[in-house]
Amino acid sequence: MERLDITDLTITYSSERRQQTAVEDANLTVERGDLVALVGESGAGKSTLARAIAGIHEPATIQSGSILLDERELTQASTEEWRAIRGSRVGFAFQDPTTAFNPVYTVGDQLEEAIRAGGPPLADGSLLASVSRRFRRRSFPRHRERATALLEEVGINDPEACLDAYPSELSGGQCQRAFLATALAGEPDILVADEPASGLDATTQARVLALLEDLSETRDLGVLLVTHDLGLVSEHCDDISVLADGRTVDSGPVEELLADTGHAATESLVSAARKLTPPDRQRVSVDGCAPSTRPRPTTDETVVSVRELTKRYPIDDSLVNRLVNDRSSLTALDDVSLDVREGETLGVVGQSGSGKSTIVECIAGLTEPTSGDVRINGRPVGTVSSRDVETLGRVGVVFQQPKSSLNPRWSLRRSIAEPLSRCGWANDRIDERVSELCSLVDLSQSVAASRPDAVSGGQAQRAALARAIADDPEILLLDEPVSALDAPTRAAVVSLLEALHASREGATSTVVVSHDLGTVGQLADRIVVLDDGAIVERGPVDELLSAPEHRRTRALLDAVPNLPAAADSGLSTASSSNNQSIL
Structure with missing residues (x-):
């Protein structure tokens, strides 16, 4: 039987000053037909280990150990051999698909190229950048049909529209699903999925994990799922391996390991795992974070006003179609109206592709609406390029993928300082303010001096948060602020956001976009629910989560994964002090 065997694997990162060990003596086995979870806190080495399996771990170096695929040693494979292995033997789905797709080609162009090549061309770190005009001219109907079928398989509702769209026109969740389709294009023996559901809502998470589970059975596909969500692991995976500080500290069948944790790192993950409590609780919380006790805003003064907001993205904007006035479009927002009061936190939830992130982009001035009106303190928003310095400083934004929003050539400290200089x-x-901000978000000076590619997702998110609040904004926009973080770090960041709000005495109005109802329930005062670009339900957080009226809200609540009761027995809940130490 074909299987993946990792034995005593050690991987390091080197710089001019020192060598840092990311993975040390790690061991892992994935057999055909099995779905194995690799879990651990941010910075544990999960992604580094996963990338080594596909040979895309540079600039890291494998120092020792073995990666065997059907008794073939992969650590010694040449560049040419890796080109043959990727796609047809090992498929890879990235945590951040927005950096994997080529932004100047449509999803269809790139997915069809992956089908021809037997999977996404990951060699030389270029990912899908090798899509060429030559391949575009050689597109055949069978490739289009196969691409459509793959998108349907991963849960894209309108695959034809998705094929004709550019990656920037898709939501984070749609982009993740589309790239998962490219990873499956070559029908590999082993699929490595690095946080494939971290940017998806609960219902889509369940669909994607059910898909991976089905693929492992029907295709006899070995799946290694890198994730921080133990709820998903408990419901869909066969075995689990836990990393801590780069080492394998626990492994075994999921039910046994979660019911009887053998290591402190595993117990910490289980204790802090996200669960939505029953609706009779007055304030929904993330496990490990005490329910919020800050007072609700009492002022009726509106800071952000959105009226009849509509945003459409053209699908085919070619010159010919413009001449004949045939410009098909994808509706991201449809007649959306909402207000955010002074000191209030408004939660925006919905499925992937429902338009949540587009609301943030319109309020931030990053995209111009097709119609409608967005005002901040009574003044039209306008685009970023048209704003004066004072207006720019009024809005802080934390994006869904923090590493993508930070300059890869700059240290975290320089990125935090940039809006102040501007x-x-x-x-x-x-200098004084940046040091103060690093202390506020518990970012050490050594980490702040590092570049984004040398830090964990949690550290990058803290830097992004420090950057967003650098100039004391009146409005803070949080687009999926914790979706890519492990349970303890997610709980710690939520606690940090609560503490920051309290320290500013409620002066900042906040819009938090998330598919994680536990996070929104912890942070928000009111919630609006989006479905296909329209608001279908809104209300105070306690009322809406305890007695939802719309089917979409109920579906989001019902789909939230929970750990089995046995996993909670005997485990102490992580204290807020423990959470702060994670930051």
Whole structure:
């Protein structure tokens, strides 16, 4: 039987000053037909280990150990051999698909190229950048049909529209599903999925994990699922392996390991795992975070006003179609109206592709609406390029993929300082303010001096948060602020956001976009629910989560995965002090 065997694997990152060990003596086995979870806190080495399996771990170096695929040693494979292995033997789905797709080609172009090549061309770190005009001209109907079938298989509702769209026109969840389709294009023996559901809502998460589970059975496909969500692991995976500080500290069947944790790192993950409590609770919380006790805003003064907002993206904007006035479009928002009061936190929830992130982009001025009106303190928003310095400083944004929003060539500290410099702060004040911000979000000076590719997702998110609040904004926009983080770090960041709000005495109005109802329930005062670009339900957080009226809200609540009761017995809930130590 074909299987993947990792034995005593050690991987390091080197710099001019030192060598850092990311994975140390790790061991893992994935057999055909099995769905194995690889879990651990941010920075545990999960993604580094996963990338080594596909030979895309550079700039890291494999120092020792073995990766065997059907008794073939992969650590010694040449570049040419890896080109033959990827796609047809090992498929890879990335945590951040927005950096994997080529932004200048449509999803269809790139998916069809992956079908021809036997999977996404990951060699040389270029991912799908090798799509060429030559391949576009050689597109055949059978490739289009296969691409459509793959998108349907991963849960894209309108595959034809998705094929004609550019990656930037898709939501984070749609983009993740589309790239998962490219990973399956070559029908590989082993699929490595690095957080494939972290940017998806609960119902779509369940669908994608059910798909992976079905694929492992029907295709006899070995799946290694890198994830931080133990709820999903408990419901869909056969075995689990736990990493801590790069080492394998626990492994075994899921039910046994979650019911009787053998290591402190496993117990910490289980204790802090996200679960939505029953609706009779007055304040929904993330496990490990005490329910919020801050007072609800009492002022009726509106800071953000959105009226009849509609946003459509053209699917085919070619010159010929413009001349004949045939410009098909994808509706992201449809007649959306909402208000955010002073000091209020408004939660925006919905399935992937429902338009949540587009609302943030319109309020931030990053995209211009097709119609409708967005105002901040009574003034039209306009686009970022048309704003003066004062207006720019009023809005802080934390994006869904923090590493994508940070300059890869800059240290985290320089990225945090950049908006202050843009707003005219003096250099000595900038240095003082950046140090204060790093302390506020518990980001060490050594980490702040690192580049984004050398830090964990949780560390990058803290830097992004520090950058967003650098100039004391009146409005803070949080687009999936914790979706890519492990349970303890997610709980810690939620606690941090609560503490930041309290320290500012409620002066900041916040819009938090998330598919994680536990997070929204912890942070928000009111919630609006989006479905296909329209608001279908809204109300105070306690009322809406305890007695939802719309089917979409009920579906989101019902789909939230929970750990089995046995996994909770005997485990102490992580205290807020423990959570702060994770930050």
